[in-house]
Amino acid sequence: MDNKLQQFKILNKEVEGFEVYNTQLKKQLNSQKQEMSALNAAIDEVSVVERQIRPSMIRRIDSLLNYRSNDNRV
Known part of the structure; x- marks a missing residue:
């Protein structure tokens, strides 16, 4: 009986x-x-930023080109 009790306690x-x-x-x-x-939310945000980068770069390049062309006229 004591052996069964010991097994029960161990289990x-x-x-x-x-x-x-x-x-x-x-x-x-x-x-x-x-x-x-x-991480999924961060990936979604990266996708949004990725879509916004190209238009932003084009606007900045256009602004620089416009500034440069105006600067040459002076």
């Missing part, structure tokens, strides 16, 4: 250890999901 400790481990894995998984969401 109970293992179960408790697995529960702690499972809790830690859930926290890690939730953290990774949050990080994925943040």
Whole structure:
């Protein structure tokens, strides 16, 4: 009988250890999901900026060319 009780206590400790481990894995998984969401949002922002770069560059180049052509006339 004492042997069965000892086995029960050992198995109970293992179960408790697995529960702690499972809790830690859930926290890690939730953290990774949050990080994925943040990265996806950042990727979306990069796409928007990428679409805005070319028109912005063209405006700046035009402004520089306009400034240069006006500067030569003086």
